[in-house]
Amino acid sequence: MFCSQACKIQNLAREYCKIFSTEARLIENFGVIPVYLMYRPANPVPYATVEADLTGLYQKYSFLDHTGRMEMRTGSGVEQKCCALQHWIFQWTSGNLLLTQLEGVDTKITNVGISVKSTGHQGLSIEGNPKVFEQFVSQHQCNYFCGLLGLRSLKVMDSLSLPAKSKGSRSPLLQRKMAAGSSSPQTGRKAGSSPRLPRKAEQEGRKTPTKQKTEDAPKVV
Secondary structure, X not given: OHHHHHHHHHHHHHHHHHHHHXXXXXXXXXXXXXXXXXXXXXXXXXXXEEEOOOOOOEXXXXXXXXXXXXXXXXXXXXXXXXXXXXXXXXXXXXXXXXXEEEEEEOOEEEEEEEEEOOOOHXXXXXXXXXXXHHHXXXXXXXXXXXXXXXXXXXXXXXXXXXXXXXXXXXXXXXXXXXXXXXXXXXXXHHHOOOOHHHHHHHHHHHHHHHHXXXXXXXXXX
């Protein structure tokens, strides 16, 4: 179960990161690498996670310390993108989901940790300490990438439950859903007049002059 949950968390973060990278118009390969679940029936440990091997300097961009407090680093460009990604997902999910752990080599992110406010959000069964969400709101400093996405300052939000999706970032998925709500191509067809009406009127028009000719004809004595 632990391996399956780890795969679900990282791949969920990866899907969010794909939209984030599109909206932020990031040219370089910034994102969460995929992780796969492997089943080994002949092994004492039947389940294991597999992901790409990362070579280089491994760094922690965001993590939880031993007290459960989240540490966020903002010195480098990658660290600023990670902070903007946290802000974007937090606002996109209306303050219900937060990426608390982001690590990796350069722009390749792995070992993702997630905190959720309530069990069941996005099918996740884990719960995070509410203080982590309050701490993120009070300590997050918006950077260039937050501004690029048009994200609002978290400090001006009245509460963590304030809906943020209505005025949040413009997701391509949201635009696709809005485009799907167009009217049906058959609407105009139903609104049109019946094709039988002109035919009926034509038949009535033929009967009228015939009747008039009969009345106007002279009577034979």
